[in-house]
Amino acid sequence: MTGLEVTVGSLALRNPVMPASGTFEYHPDSPPPFDVNHLGAIVPKSLTLYPQLGNRPSRLAETPSGLINSIGIPSLGLERFLAEVLPRYEGLTAPVMVSVAGYSPQEYLTLTEKLSAVSLVAGIELNLSCPNLDQHRMPAQDVGLLRESVKSARSVTDKPLWAKLSLEVTSIVEMAQACLESGADAVTLINTFRAMAIDSQQRRVILGNGTGGLSGPAIRPMALAAVWDVSHAVDIPVIGVGGITTVDDALMFLLAGASAIQIGTASFRQPLTMVRVIEGLTGHLAKLGVASIAEIIGAGHLS
Amino acid sequence: MRGWNVEAARVIRNRHWAHDIWLMTLEAPDAVPKAQAGQFFMVVTGSGGPFLPRAMAPVRFYEQHMDIYYRVVGEGTQQMARAQAGDNLDVIGPLGTPFAVRPGPLALIGRGVGMTPLLPIAERARSQGESVRTYLSARSSPLLLELAGFQQQGAVFVHTDDQAPGELVTDRLARHLAEGWRPSVVVVSGAHRLMRAVRDLELRYGFSAWAFVEEKMACGIGWCQGCAIGPQFRLICQDGPALPLAEVVV
Numbered sequence: 009m010t011g012l013e014v015t016v017g018s019l020a021l022r023n024p025v026m027p028a029s030g031t032f033e034y035h036p037d038s039p040p041p042f043d044v045n046h047l048g049a050i051v052p053k054s055l056t057l058y059p060q061l062g063n064r065p066s067r068l069a070e071t072p073s074g075l076i077n078s079i080g081i082p083s084l085g086l087e088r089f090l091a092e093v094l095p096r097y098e099g100l101t102a103p104v105m106v107s108v109a110g111y112s113p114q115e116y117l118t119l120t121e122k123l124s125a126v127s128l129v130a131g132i133e134l135n136l137s138c139p140n141l142d143q144h145r146m147p148a149q150d151v152g153l154l155r156e157s158v159k160s161a162r163s164v165t166d167k168p169l170w171a172k173l174s175l176e177v178t179s180i181v182e183m184a185q186a187c188l189e190s191g192a193d194a195v196t197l198i199n200t201f202r203a204m205a206i207d208s209q210q211r212r213v214i215l216g217n218g219t220g221g222l223s224g225p226a227i228r229p230m231a232l233a234a235v236w237d238v239s240h241a242v243d244i245p246v247i248g249v250g251g252i253t254t255v256d257d258a259l260m261f262l263l264a265g266a267s268a269i270q271i272g273t274a275s276f277r278q279p280l281t282m283v284r285v286i287e288g289l290t291g292h293l294a295k296l297g298v299a300s301i302a303e304i305i306g307a308g309h310l311s
Numbered sequence: 312m313r314g315w316n317v318e319a320a321r322v323i324r325n326r327h328w329a330h331d332i333w334l335m336t337l338e339a340p341d342a343v344p345k346a347q348a349g350q351f352f353m354v355v356t357g358s359g360g361p362f363l364p365r366a367m368a369p370v371r372f373y374e375q376h377m378d379i380y381y382r383v384v385g386e387g388t389q390q391m392a393r394a395q396a397g398d399n400l401d402v403i404g405p406l407g408t409p410f411a412v413r414p415g416p417l418a419l420i421g422r423g424v425g426m427t428p429l430l431p432i433a434e435r436a437r438s439q440g441e442s443v444r445t446y447l448s449a450r451s452s453p454l455l456l457e458l459a460g461f462q463q464q465g466a467v468f469v470h471t472d473d474q475a476p477g478e479l480v481t482d483r484l485a486r487h488l489a490e491g492w493r494p495s496v497v498v499v500s501g502a503h504r505l506m507r508a509v510r511d512l513e514l515r516y517g518f519s520a521w522a523f524v525e526e527k528m529a530c531g532i533g534w535c536q537g538c539a540i541g542p543q544f545r546l547i548c549q550d551g552p553a554l555p556l557a558e559v560v561v
Contacts, residue, residue: 033534040532041316053536061544068527068537070363075529079536082544224362276530277355277362279403280317 011293012286012301014048016245016267017193019103019131019168021048024262024301025286028249028272029054029107029135029172030079032282036096042283045101048268052093054109054135057119059085064216069205074224074251075273076203078217081109081138086122094126103130105170109138113153113160121164131168134161134192137199139174139221148174148199154183155190162191170247172196175234184238184246194245196270197234201227224273225251232264239265239306253281255288262301263308315406315532318342319399323376325392329453331383332424333392340375342404348431349410349553352377353531355401360390364403366528368428368552370457380456382424406531407552410521412436415495418484418518420509422448423456425501428523428552430457432498433464444468444487444494448480448505481508494518498553503560510560520556 012023026049033053034044044050063080070076084093097104106123110116116134123129136157137148147153158171171187173180175198184195200221205214231250239246248266252258253274261269274281289301298304320339328334342352346369353364365387369377383392394400410432417436419429426447433443443465449455451473461467470480484497485508493516499509500523513520524547529535531548538547541558545551 030536031534035533038315038533062536062539065539065544066527067539068529068535070361070527073362075363077529077535077537082536082539273362273529276535277364278317278401279530279532279534 010290011299012289014267014302014305016170016247017168019193021103021268023048023286023289024266024268025258025282025289026105026268026270027051027275027282028270029133030081031272031275034096040279042280046283046286047102049103049105049130050097050100051105051107051133051270054081054083054107054138055086055089055119056081056083056109056111057086057115059083059088066214066216067220069214069220071203071205071222071224071226074222074226075276076205076215076220076222077200078215078220080217086119090122090126094128097128104128105131105133105168107133107135107172109135110157113156116157117160117164120161120169124165124167129167131170131193132161132165133170133172133196134158135172135199137172137174139200139202139219146174148172148183149177151183151186155186158187158190158192168193170194170196172199174199175230176201180234181237181241184242184244188242188244192244194247194267195238196247196249197238198227198231198250223251225253227251228257232260235261235266236264236308252285255285255292258285258289259292259304260308262305265306265308267305314345315404316341317401317403320402322394322396322398322400324396325394327392328380328456330450332454332456333381333383335379335381335391335394337377337379337400337402338375339377339402342402343372343375343377346372346377346405347409348412348435349428350405350407351428351531351552352402352404352406353528354379354391355403356387356390357394357400361385361387363387363529364401364531365391366525366531368523370427370430371460372431380424380427403531406548408550410435410498410553412439412441413496413519414441416442416444416493418444418446418494418497419461420446420448420481420484420497420499420505422480422501422505423450423454425523426456429498429500430460433461437464446470446480446484448502479505479508481505481512484509485512488512488516496521498523499556506556506560510556513556521553522556522559523552524554524559
């Protein structure tokens with residue numbers, strides 16, 4: 009026991025820190041310079057049912073305190089993911105939460121069903137909120153489609169099922185409540201915000217797709233408020249994500265009520281961010297006067 | 312790509328070179344000995360600078376040191392220019408696929424600060440016994456970076472905009488090809504105009520042409536998949552930074 013153990017619903021994690029989908033890749037041929045088993049979980053980039061190349065370049069625009077991306081989920085498709093990607097995770101002890109992005113409730117069902125059948129898949133994170141897919145209604149912005157998508161996935165798996173939501177809605181609490189009622193085990197809050205940038209000298213829109221999704225420290229206070237709101241209003245575990253860069257950021261999200269946190273854009277600046285936050289949390293246990301980090305989850309209070 | 316690391320590199324020297332070009336020498340005992348010709352590093356520019364690190368192709372790796380020319384264009388490189396000897400900057404690397412020098416004469420074409428990844432390739436080719444011709448282009452002669460270094464590896468042909476406006480350094484390569492010289496591999500870096508010119512020559516003469524390419528890059532390590540280029544959306548940080556020219560100039 010390290011004192012960092014947490015649970016998200018029924019899923020036990022050795023610590024509350026994991027990558028945000030799309031910001032970390034693991035390949036045993038070019039491993040990162042840290043032990044990936046130190047992570048609370050591994051979340052690969054979202055998988056689509058069929059292969060797709062992703063969006064056309066340019067895919068990135070830097071902003072003050074953040075990054076706009078229009079990657080668009082390059083994906084090998086389910087078949088090749090099962091054959092080529094999943095075997096890379098064999099032998100790892102960190103649980104693998106596979107992120108899936110469907111274009112319909114039926115696709116969420118198929119992806120969840122096929123992936124759940126694989127023993128090394130610990131659970132599924134439904135990416136219901138990618139802002140970068142063309143001609144695609146985002147389920148996270150349509151409560152009917154959201155319910156249908158989550159219910160479809162729930163109907164074919166007993167494994168942990170997380171729903172990743174967008175804060176670009178009228179009420180994040182209502183969306184999280186809908187996920188709870190549809191059978192989700194947890195909600196991941198939040199995805200990026202639709203955003204764009206223009207090169208004013210050349211009058212050129214920077215991203216090849218026109219718009220993208222804003223991530224990084226710029227969105228952190230909004231993500232924190234979403235975690236606070238949902239964890240105080242809906243009886244569902246929350247995984248907090250949005251601009252978390254330091255151990256203090258991680259503590260804020262845990263205090264606001266997140267059972268676990270994801271680190272994304274910060275890993276692009278410093279690939280050791282996740283392991284440094286884990287080390288930092290260990291160091292903070294004594295400072296916080298607690299034996300277990302779980303004791304501070306939701307312990308933030310109004311003055 | 313394998314074996315990258317994150318290291319707090321020490322700034323040994325950092326000085327203004329000419330116009331908007333600076334030269335920084337970094338000491339990174341873990342990372343530098345692993346670096347091979349064609350690879351690059353991400354340099355984290357320090358707090359107060361932009362959020363993302365900057366991709367840099369060192370011109371020289373020696374023992375524990377690397378020399379990096381950089382053009383000061385925005386906040387990130389301004390932040391780099393403020394670094395003092397003794398400061399630490401995190402570097403991530405070495406990154407990208409090393410450039411494999413193949414048998415036969417080699418032609419290198421570079422412009423401005425974009426010529427820097429070519430010098431390690433020239434040195435590598437010479438150490439393998441290959442002949443090297445280098446064609447360098449710049450706005451003016453102080454920006455013909457590492458001229459002596461390239462001259463040690465073989466014949467060098469130069470062009471500057473202020474001396475011969477309207478010409479391209481690839482005109483010289485075209486003349487050499489017309490005269491019968493045949494490189495087996497041509498590598499071009501630093502200007503899209505030169506890449507297009509080399510592509511025309513490649514189609515005519517049939518050598519194997521490669522280009523060092525740039526796109527906005529967030530991580531450099533294959534995690535973000537942001538640095539896609541060409542119709543196949545190849546990732547510069549993993550498949551490159553040198554890619555077949557035919558994939559880059561369409």
